[in-house]
Amino acid sequence: MTKILITSAILIMHVGISSAASSNKVENVYDNLGLLLLGGLALFVIIAAGITIIKILDAMVRDRQGENQVDLDVAKAESTPASEPLWRSLYRQATKAVPVSREKEILLDHDYDGIKELDNNLPPWWLAMFYVTIVWGVLYFGYYHLTDYGMSSHEAYTAEMAAAAQEVAAFRSTQTVMVDETNVTTMDSEADLAKGKQIYDINCVVCHLDNGAGLVGPNLTDEYWINGGSIQDIFSTIKYGVPEKGMIAWSAQIKPDDMQRVASYVMTLQGTNPPNGKAPEGEKYVPESESTAPTTDEDKEDTETI
Structure with a gap:
């Protein structure tokens, strides 16, 4: 048995x-x-x-x-x-x-109080x-x-996360419009910029004025930015908002491709210097292409002269 x-x-x-x-x-x-x-x-x-x-x-x-x-x-x-x-x-x-x-x-052989x-x-x-x-x-x-x-x-969690990432990637590949802060680029066509200005005039002029000079919100025409001045930074600011500054997240009201158009339009306001512009806020933004540009021979000569 x-x-x-x-x-x-x-x-x-x-x-x-x-x-x-x-x-x-x-x-x-x-x-x-x-x-x-x-x-x-x-x-x-x-x-x-x-x-x-x-x-x-x-x-x-x-x-x-x-x-x-x-x-x-x-x-x-x-x-x-x-x-x-x-x-x-x-x-x-x-x-x-x-x-x-x-x-x-x-x-x-023992008891406790009779127990x-x-x-x-x-x-x-x-x-x-x-x-x-x-x-x-x-x-x-x-x-x-x-x-x-x-x-x-831990191994099961890692494997499931990897499988989920593959599913997300497969889903993204089927979407015609899937713009986010990781792949957004600047639009320069007149139609896209016109659409961006139209959305800007409807939603943004209350805080930034129609010329971007700034009112409640910061000045959008100077070189100083609170949350970064690249296309990715501007897109991210529009998408997620800045709650501590009173700016809402527009991702629930504006589609990703339209947020890209608005961000591209905002970049065209750089250097326009409208009258009565708000004082600069934040830090001066230097494009990465300029900040990482190699030093030329003329720059070296100027440095040696100084």
């Missing part, structure tokens, strides 16, 4: 691990765990059933062969009658409850479940940390 139980448990765990090993790590990471849980549950049921059957058979054999050495009167009083229901016999074997007449045998304690055994079903959890813990640790079959939670 024991050989049958062990063989069945090994076959169940082998099928679970083999199925997990042949599956894709990214798509079936939770399926693998489900197979292991199923195998562990089956193993627990087999062990619990086996222990119960073995205990019952052992008790029956001992009763028949007279191997119980307890006093005859006590044995007769505690012997199971032939008419005892099966469920009561199974309960007695599963709990190992000591009859009241034998409580003195398991009574501990006495019995040294009862743990129920076999509880011990069986405890041993199953130990076996499960060892198998779990070995599967996920000592083999290449299972992925740790």
Whole structure:
């Protein structure tokens, strides 16, 4: 009987691990765990059933062969009658409850204010479940940390994030208009700039005036910017807003391609120097092409002269 139980448990765990090993790590990471849980549950049921059957058979054999050495009167009083229901016999074997007449045998030699304690055994079903959890813990640790079959939670997270990034990239490739601060460029066609000015006149003149001189908002015609003066910076400012300055995020009201047109139009206001322009705010913006331009021979001569 024991050989049958062990063989069945090994076959169940082998099928679970083999199925997990042949599956894709990214798509079936939770399926693998489900197979292991199923195998562990089956193993627990087999062990619990086996222990119960073995205990019952052992008790029956001992009763028949007279191997119980307890006093005859006590044995007769505690012997199971032939008419005892099966469920009561199974309960007695599963709990190992000591009859009241034998409580003195398991009574501990101390009491607390008259309260006495019995040294009862743990129920076999509880011990069986405890041993199953130990076996499960060892198998779990070995599967996920000592083999290449299972992925740790960190590895699963990394794999899922990579898969999600691929899905996002695939989605972006199907979109005709997908402009953001990472790929926005300056538009220079008259139609786009006219559209940008139209949107600017509707939404932006209240704070920046129609000529960009600035009122509540900063001056858009000078070289100084609070949040950067590149096309990416201006687009990002329009998209996300500046809550601390009272500027809302326009991404909910203006489409990405229209925000690109507005940002491009704002860049055309540079250097127009309208009358009554607001004082500069922020830091002077130097285009990257100018700030990283190589030093010429004339610049070197001027530096040496100075």
